[in-house]
Amino acid sequence: MENGTVITQSDELIQSKPEKVKTPLSEFWRKFKKQKMAMVAATFVLLLIIVALIGPFIAPYSATEPDYDNILSPPSLEHLAGTDAFGRDIFSRIIEGTSISLYVGLTSVFIGAVIGTVLGLLSGYYGGRLDSIIMRICDVLFAFPGILLAIGIIAILGPGLENVIIAVAVFGIPTFARIVRSSTLSIKESVYVESAISIGAPARRIIWKHIFPGTLSSIIVYFTMRIGTSILTAASLSFLGLGAQPPSPEWGAMLSSGRDFLNSAPHVTFFPGLAIFLTVLAFNLLGDGLRDALDPKMKD
């Protein structure tokens, strides 16, 4: 001690520098931006979202108007991805189809995530009989192969894009419920939840303010990963003729319409397939990056 003072209570406290509060968000961003693959994926996803929003304005041709002079023409400068059996520009159709795929992917996962999260939180927090009932229902849903479950739901509801969303949402519910339940179980035992109980916080507040924020990171990661799978499932359903109906430029439906010309005009299936592939890959890579950035155990 330079001036010979005794260590008082406040000495340990004054050292912290002012400014620059490290919020969880800024910490996340610091870790996330270090991951190159995830940044590329995030940029691509951002691009997809922009294309989905302004698609009809930037597409060079109409997505639905047939052009019988240019049937099945291969990729050229005029038609970057060639044209299909009705002479429609495939590149334009892909651009306009982006909004459909993203819409289906996002809404179905969102619905599944909301319902699954609520069920998982209740199931994990209250336990007991409620937990058993919710988890057994999830087991039943898990026992179906995903696509079969979706086909079954569509068989009941009838084909169409809205019903595809519901079908894909339903089979996302049990996975979200399980993920959220397991993190709820571990957070429920944490001391800070005990501390919240000890100050007299009601269950609603504990679940919402203390447990839910803790499960959020695994929800976000799984949400992102799930979008890719959902887009894929929705495309498969459309490919089977159960989802978007022609002439809608949905990517799966485009694949389906091109399969008759696989040998003579492979570009009709190749480009929509590439669009699905890149989109799903981007969401999965983004999910990986988010997981690494949100995992509190991974320091730098």
Add this chain to the structure above:
Amino acid sequence: MGELLIEAKGLKKYFPVQKGLFSKNNSFVRAVDGISLAIKKGETLGLVGESGCGKSTTGRMIMRLLAPTDGEIWFNGKDISKLNNKQLRETRKEFQMIFQDPYASLNPRMTIRELISEPLIVHKMLTKKEREKRVHELLEYVGLTSYHANRYAHEFSGGQRQRIGIARALAVNPKLIVADEPVSALDVSIQSQVLNLMQDLQKEFGLTYLFISHDLSVVEHISDRVGVMYLGKIVEITDKESLYGNPLHPYTKALMSAVPVADPRMKRERIILQGDIPSPSNPPSGCTFHPRCQSCMEICKTVVPELKEVEPGHFTACHLYD
């Protein structure tokens, strides 16, 4: 002093032991096995004992974080062991807890402001503006400053976090504070600061403490009276001076002899206990301490000793003083 704030009578907590998938559980871990204690207003009762002796379980039952298997807890004339959930939540503003681990007991996703104002929000006390003022006031009470309010717990050191924990416990002006090993996770140099802070706050707000610790010198520093626990039971309870000056129970004597003394020339006999603390799921018959006791008699193996007043205000559960 004089008026009782809290009184526990015959408190028990048995945890069922899950044996297998299909067998009924018929054995129990007797974490706390019939404890009675009383704390007067403004007093600090220390509770010491080895790990696993049930001192934290006792604290958690008094906080009603665990429901007692049996027994009564009278707080300010109300039996809080019988309250329903809603009544209990409302009563909780009367007694608050300081936790052992300041790293785990603060939600990492909340700012200090949110943490400290949470008890006020939960109990619908004060308006938003007044809460803000109260948070700053509390931060200053515990030796922090207002600009810490926007930060998150991970930006603080252990001692600072424990101060935040104390501020959080103080927010609703509780009467009783149960401190479960509040300094054992801290560096020694910080321990005394936090202890002194707790004593200052006690004087200022007339708080009553139940102070749980395994550290005898910490308990001696802060307590007015001390209870010694062994295997789910209180074996000796009295005021600090007579416990540290004239321990009666053989277990207390052994504990006292283990406290280091800052005089290398001082010779004294150390009582080294043989064996380990027995399993609380299968405690020894009679006096639970008898297998390790140096003055064990025949009667100790069969008859459970009662807690008796041997000297005025000095209770012990030992057949030596029958």
